[in-house]
Amino acid sequence: MLIRDQQEQISWVSDFMTPGYHQFCMNTPYADILAAQVREVVTNYKADGIFLDIVGVRECYCQHCIAEIRRRGSDPRNRDDMKSMWEDTYFRYAQKMNNAVHAIRPGLPVFHNSSHVDRGRRDLAQVNTHLELESLPTGGWGYDHFPLSARYAQNLGLDYLGMTGKFHTSWGEFGGFKHPNALRYETALSLANGARCSIGDQLHPTGIMDLATYSLIGEAYKEVEAKEGWCRDTTAVCDVALLSVEAAYHASGSPPTGHNHADTGAVRILLEGHYLFDVIDAEADLAPYKVIILPDDIAITGTLQTKLKSFLTEGGKVLATGRSGLKQGGTGFALDFGVQWQGASEFKPSYFKPSFEIPSLRSSSFVIYTESQDVSLNPNGTVTGSKENPYFNRALFTFCSHQHTPSELQAAGPGMVEGPDGIYLAWNVFEDYALKGSLPVKEIVMHALDRLLGQKTLFTNLPSQGVTTLQAQKGHNRWIHHVLYASPVRRGKNVEVIEDLLPLIDTRVSIAAAEPVREVYLAPQRIALPFQQENGTVSYEIPTWVCHQMVVIQFGE
Ligand SMILES: [Zn+2]
The missing domain is CATH 3.40.50.880 (Class I glutamine amidotransferase (GATase) domain)
Incomplete structure (x- = not known):
């Protein structure tokens, strides 16, 4: 029931003597075993949602796939037909798992993770109740993968979250930690892109939650909690x-x-x-x-x-x-x-x-x-x-x-x-x-x-490593302007880390805004910021800030 390539090799690891994962083909009776396990979890536990990891459209030449392509009147040498069968396998798998979950708990969130949301494949995105953008900056994705993924996801009409990890490197790194400043920055980057947040950890088999891990995560989430009100239901300008x-x-x-x-x-x-x-x-x-x-x-x-x-x-x-x-x-x-x-x-x-x-x-x-x-x-x-x-x-x-x-x-x-x-x-x-x-x-x-x-909507003197976004919160008649700054540096081999967060001073901003602006204030601090509005442009200066600052542009007379 494992995935086989044309040489009958299994995937991920080369053979059964090498430690590592083996991938099952979902075009086999394994899909029913998995569905039964999903039903068991949904029935016996009060889950917040079901997350199925390392799944996607997979190439496979196992006996079940070969038998099916021949039943379809085609041939394993016809790559186009094989591709469309592999796609059918994936959609059938996703439907089966979604049905298994929703027959018991209608509306429970389900996400099928393939570590990347394919741009241009909205049909693949739609098998999920929401999107989870897996992007561990120190785990091979790098610090620029998340903005690329999130700037695409915001227009797909699904809720989405940015998923990072607490690890120094990546998944499976028991005993590995990043600096709290890195998580503060990574969660803020999610908020600035209209995303919800998720921080990955791997629980010790004893079930004991690690104190260092959860104080690390707590530092980031304390800030997220204070900022949430300005980050819900936004659309990017x-x-x-x-x-x-x-x-x-x-x-x-x-x-x-x-x-x-x-x-x-x-x-x-x-x-x-x-x-x-x-x-x-x-x-x-x-x-x-x-x-x-x-x-x-x-x-x-x-x-x-x-x-x-x-x-x-x-x-x-x-x-x-x-x-x-x-x-x-x-x-x-x-x-x-x-x-x-x-x-x-x-x-x-x-x-x-x-x-x-x-x-x-x-x-x-x-x-x-x-x-x-x-x-x-x-x-x-x-x-x-x-x-x-x-x-x-x-x-x-x-x-x-x-x-x-x-x-x-x-x-x-x-x-x-x-x-x-x-x-x-x-x-x-x-x-x-x-x-x-x-x-x-x-x-x-x-x-x-x-x-x-010609006329850009936003101008700022942020340094090149600074990130800025503008999110409209239409329900509150306001724009939330985000600025972020952190400098990842290389530590170890191919690991980029964030440890130091240096303050930025006097960040100048001007934003084209035709509607009258009633007030401009720093969030979540709720400190009013002096501003001018002239010829359809609102300007202000952010005095001193660290890591992430939101500036609220409140419209109204
Ligand atoms: Zn197969």
């Missing part, structure tokens, strides 16, 4: 929507393969640049946004083109990078950026010479490591920076120094162009930022975004 590459792949019928760097890099730039943003899939309503980002690898399908065209007609703008904006099949641009597509560049890396100065470094030929596209200018396009190629690619008989070859310092076509539909940047800049984190790439993208946005 956003300028920018990032169309997720992961979601776009799902929408085009081909699931993403490998690690998706474009989404990660884009979220980092949006966070560090203090933009108000959502992460969206192809089903999302585009109307609330001013700018849609198509990061690196978004092919424009017919449906997406129709949707983007109506967004553009309403005055929206698009920022497209790399292969994004090309028609499916890659024959040319589906949107009008004032350029003609020529093909993928033969040079890698290559250089971008902006015709503007970037704030930190003025102007130079900046190296960008990722693939770029060669484009030529149309009469309706305005070039805001050129591509420059290196003298040659690094190869056996042509190489220079430790790394890549310098720029030829000759314009080799447009690198950034503005056309009727928005701005096009010729490199996979978001992948580049995820992998290299280079300052010029970030400031180049921010220049493009700022041009397209």
Whole structure:
């Protein structure tokens, strides 16, 4: 009843002599055994909810799966048919468990955890009564995974929580602890993204609750309790929507393969640049946004083109990078950026010479490591920076120094162009930022975004590591502005920790708000904050704060 791959290997561990988990196939009688166990738990215990871990759509070639595909009149060599059978298996499993729970306790929360909520698969999300966004920053997810996941989840219409852990590293680390400051920050990050909170622990087999663990969790939850009133039933106020590459792949019928760097890099730039943003899939309503980002690898399908065209007609703008904006099949641009597509560049890396100065470094030929596209200018396009190629690619008989070859310092076509539909940047800049984190790439993208946005809803002088969100609490006629600051540092091998929380002083904020503002105050402290409201902009300064501060903008005469 275990999952088998094509070589009949079991998953997770290689064999029965290796300690570790074995995964069951849900297309076997095991699903009924599990359902009976679920019924037993729901009947005998007063559970708050049922959480089924490490489940999802799984590839399997076990005897039951092979027998079923043949019963269906197909063949295990037909991968598409196998895939749709694996999906059916998962939905059947989820339905069976939900029925088992709800036949006994209607309405009891149930969540099926696969450690990641797939962007672009709303059907998978809908088998749950709510979403739990598993994201242990020190357990391999990193500190930027949660914002990416939460900015997507907030628009799915389900309650959702951010799940972190009390461990120094990850699950199963008995005797491992993080600093209380890390949990204070992680739970605050959940609140700032409209999420509820969950902190994972693993109970000792004796059932004794560990004092250190629960005082650690208590420190974070004491703060959460004080803040809750300003965090319920919120919707995000956003300028920018990032169309997720992961979601776009799902929408085009081909699931993403490998690690998706474009989404990660884009979220980092949006966070560090203090933009108000959502992460969206192809089903999302585009109307609330001013700018849609198509990061690196978004092919424009017919449906997406129709949707983007109506967004553009309403005055929206698009920022497209790399292969994004090309028609499916890659024959040319589906949107009008004032350029003609020529093909993928033969040079890698290559250089971008902006015709503007970037704030930190003025102007130079900046190296960008990722693939770029060669484009030529149309009469309706305005070039805001050129591509420059290196003298040659690094190869056996042509190489220079430790790394890549310098720029030829000759314009080799447009690198950034503005056309009727928005701005096009010729490199996979978001992948580049995820992998290299280079300052010029970030400031180049921010220049493009700022041009397209014109008036941003929120401006702040927070440092780049600071995080900000704006959540509307419509029921209370108020906006909650969140600022957060912590600097994870590397300790040990590949473990990022938060230990020190340093105070920030005089954080200046201005927020576009047309409605009259009655008062601005710090929450949960309930301390009034002096503010001005002029020409539809409310401004204030947060004097000194640590870790997380909420500022309430209360509307009304
Ligand atoms: Zn199977």
